[in-house]
Amino acid sequence: MALRICLEFSGGAELLFNKTKKHEVTLPVCEKDWTIGSLLPWMRETMLKERPELFMQGNTVRPGILVLINDSDWELMGELDYSIKENDRIIFISTLHGG
Amino acid sequence: MPVKCAICDGSAILKRPKTGDALCKNCFYYAFEEEVHKTIIDARLFTHGETVAIGASGGKDSTVLAYVMKELNDRYNYGLDLVLLSVDEGITGYRDDSLETVKRNQMQYDLPLKIVSYEELYGWTMDAIVQQIGLKNNCTFCGVFRRQALDRGAMMLKVNKIVTGHNADDIAETVVMNVLRGDIGRLRRCTAITTGAEGSLPRCKPFKYTYEKEIVMYAYFKKLDYFSTECIYSPNAYRGFARAYIKDVEKIRPSAIIDIIHSGESLSVKTTVKMPVQGNCERCGYISSNAICKACVLLEGLNRGLPRLGIGKTHKERRKIEELSKEGNVNPPQSGAAERQPTSIQTPVLAMESLSLDRRKPDVSKLDF
Ligand SMILES: [Zn+2]
Ligand SMILES: [Zn+2]
Numbered sequence: 407m408a409l410r411i412c413l414e415f416s417g418g419a420e421l422l423f424n425k426t427k428k429h430e431v432t433l434p435v436c437e438k439d440w441t442i443g444s445l446l447p448w449m450r451e452t453m454l455k456e457r458p459e460l461f462m463q464g465n466t467v468r469p470g471i472l473v474l475i476n477d478s479d480w481e482l483m484g485e486l487d488y489s490i491k492e493n494d495r496i497i498f499i500s501t502l503h504g505g
Numbered sequence: 506m507p508v509k510c511a512i513c514d515g516s517a518i519l520k521r522p523k524t525g526d527a528l529c530k531n532c533f534y535y536a537f538e539e540e541v542h543k544t545i546i547d548a549r550l551f552t553h554g555e556t557v558a559i560g561a562s563g564g565k566d567s568t569v570l571a572y573v574m575k576e577l578n579d580r581y582n583y584g585l586d587l588v589l590l591s592v593d594e595g596i597t598g599y600r601d602d603s604l605e606t607v608k609r610n611q612m613q614y615d616l617p618l619k620i621v622s623y624e625e626l627y628g629w630t631m632d633a634i635v636q637q638i639g640l641k642n643n644c645t646f647c648g649v650f651r652r653q654a655l656d657r658g659a660m661m662l663k664v665n666k667i668v669t670g671h672n673a674d675d676i677a678e679t680v681v682m683n684v685l686r687g688d689i690g691r692l693r694r695c696t697a698i699t700t701g702a703e704g705s706l707p708r709c710k711p712f713k714y715t716y717e718k719e720i721v722m723y724a725y726f727k728k729l730d731y732f733s734t735e736c737i738y739s740p741n742a743y744r745g746f747a748r749a750y751i752k753d754v755e756k757i758r759p760s761a762i763i764d765i766i767h768s769g770e771s772l773s774v775k776t777t778v779k780m781p782v783q784g785n786c787e788r789c790g791y792i793s794s795n796a797i798c799k800a801c802v803l804l805e806g807l808n809r810g811l812p813r814l815g816i817g818k819t820h821k822e823r824r825k826i827e828e829l830s831k832e833g834n835v836n837p838p839q840s841g842a843a844e845r846q847p848t849s850i851q852t853p854v855l856a857m858e859s860l861s862l863d864r865r866k867p868d869v870s871k872l873d874f
Contacts, residue, residue, distance in 0.1 A: 417565070417721060418733045469752035472721055479722070481520040482508045482527055499725060500733070501565075501674075501717045502748065 409433040409440055412495045413449070419471060419500040422461050423453055433490070442473070443486035445496070461498075472499040512536075518726070522716045522759040530726055537723050541711050542577050548698045550709045553584035555665040560655050561589040561610065561618075563603030566670030568610060568731040569720050570712060574668065575614050588662060589614075592654045593622035594647055595630025606732040613730065621658035623650055627804055637807060649799045653791055659706050671710045674717040674755070677765040678747045685747070689774055690781050690794075696769035705792040716762060 413429045420427045433440050433448065446467065450458050462468060466486060473480035474497040475488060490496075507516040510529035517527035521536070528536060544550075551557065559574055561567045571589060578585050591607045594600050604620065611618040624630045627650060635643050659667050676696060683692035694700055701707040712720065724731055754761045774780070785791065786798035793799070806814025 416725075416733070468749075469756040470749070472718060474725070477518060477726075478507070478516075479519040482517055497725075499721055501721050502752070 408435050409490060409492055409494075411490060411493065413453075414495065414497040415499075416497070417472075417500040418502065419461070419498045422456060424455050429453065440490040441486060442475075442480065442488045442490065442496070445490060446486075460502075467498065468502075470500065470502040472501060473497070474499070519719075519722050522718050522755065523763065525759070533719075533726070534723070537715070537719055538573055538576060538580075541573055541715060542581060544698070544714055545577070545583075545711055548709075550668075550699065550711065551583055551585055551666065555584075556586040556588065556663070558588050558590040558619075558655075558659045558662060558664040558667045559616075560667055560669040561591045561607045562670075563591070563606035563610070563732040564670070565721055565724050565731045565733060566672055566675075566712065566717075568606070568670075568729050569724050570668065570670040571610055571614055571616065572727070572729055573723075574711070575616065587616050588664065589616050589618040590655065590658050590662065590664075590667070591618065591620045592651055592658065593620050593624075594651065595623050595632055597632055600631075603732040606730060609730055619658055619662055621654050621661070623654060626650075626654055626657055627800075629804075629807055634807065638813070642813075646803055649803060653798075653800050656706055656791070664706070667706055667708045668711055669708060670712055670720075672712040672715050672717050672720055673762050673766060674748075674751055676710070676713060676769070677762045678751045680765050680769040681750060682747045689778055692769065693772065693774055693780075696766055701792075713766070714763065716759075 410430070410432050413431055415423050415427055415429075423429065431453070433445070436444070438444070443465065446462060446465070450462055454461060460468065461471065467473060473485075475483050476495055477497075480488065508527045509515070510517045510532050511526040512532040513529060515529035515532070518530050519533050520527050521533070557574070559567065559571050561571055571587075574585075574587055577583065578587060589607060589611055591604060593604060607618060607620075610616075622630070631643065631647055634646050638646070655667060655669075679695045680692065683689075683695055698713050699707050699709045723729075751762065751765075781794035783792055783794055784796075786793040786801055787796050788801045789798060791798050791800065802814060
């Protein structure tokens with residue numbers, strides 16, 4: 407089954423995604439479970455409008471971008487290995503923009 | 506399987522970079538605020554009865570700083586009069602929006618707000634400066650002018666101190682930059698929690714040991730309203746590299762940030778190393794290690810239609826300005842004159858609020874808690 411999830415961007419990360427803070431997306435059917443590790447390259451291919459190096463570094467997010475899954479720090483949720491579920495809300499917050 | 510809070514068994518929402526502890530929302534707020542309080546107390550940053558200006562840009566750090574300063578001032582009875590102080594660089598579409606954020610903060614936190622503009626202080630907005638000099642060296646102008654603008658605004662308000670939102674990541678980044686540049690004078694100063702020599706206002710950094718990640722998470726969970734867009738006149742590329750480097754190192758070993766700060770703090774400079782002597786600018790009176798401060802040099806260039814005057818090799822630019830000085834007819838920034846004659850301060854056009862600050866003298870007794 408396809409998965410419907412919500413992706414949100416703030417702290418300047420939205421500038422890389424069409425300047426839109428909230429994106430409702432549907433992840434296509436896939437043999438394996440969707441994880442953050444497979445979500446990130448999918449986002450890079452289908453959503454990222456410009457300068458992918460400002461969002462990703464190697465196979466993960468660029469250091470300085472915080473990730474929250476359903477309002478919890480992804481560092482508590484297995485980071486790239488987290489299995490995405492229907493209606494998950496995943497937030498990317500850039501700390502790299504001016505304070 | 507939700508991770509449990511290391512303190513109360515509730516469900517954790519964040520892994521602290523400094524300690525690796527998983528904490529729930531409330532335990533995180535408490536730990537965050539108490540650490541800032543401890544920093545303030547250990548360094549004896551404030552004295553009861555002082556008026557303190559919070560340098561407010563509308564960005565995450567200063568927004569959280571304003572919120573936490575107000576919270577701690579009430580909770581621990583610091584006895585401080587807090588005021589928000591913002592600088593309007595005159596960048597259409599950037600500063601306009603961030604100042605709107607500061608104005609909302611003013612309402613939300615119920616603090617007086619003062620805005621000083623480059624136009625009012627120097628006669629030039631950044632938009633006008635960029636028209637003159639293009640996009641190459643505009644950050645030099647902006648940085649030099651901003652530092653003085655905050656001080657001048659604070660002096661107009663007759664505050665005792667300025668606090669800024671510089672966090673641990675910022676300071677670690679500055680240490681690295683100063684190493685890369687071989688700037689020993691700044692390297693030695695940049696880790697100090699309070700800076701400001703004789704004659705200028707002390708500036709303190711209550712977030713000196715606070716990680717950026719925690720500031721952003723605090724703002725997120727508390728739903729604090731902040732503005733986050735890079736300045737439209739291109740960010741400082743050099744600082745950008747140092748920033749990315751710090752984040753890369755932090756990813757591998759989170760304590761690296763504090764460790765870099767400690768390295769900076771423990772540094773001792775050989776007595777044989779020549780350090781710049783701090784004096785005062787002949788024109789505007791601002792603290793400077795040269796006879797004429799950088800802002801006055803830059804301003805002179807702009808006003809004479811030689812905007813590149815302040816850019817490039819220091820000795821050359823000084824010589825040029827000294828030659829120009831001999832010709833006479835040089836004007837210091839407006840507020841420089843105002844400082845010597847406080848009664849002549851014009852009402853700042855952009856000051857949004859009439860301030861009713863208590864101007865009583867600071868109490869000499871230390872905070873008693
Ligand atoms: Zn707890
Ligand atoms: Zn000067």
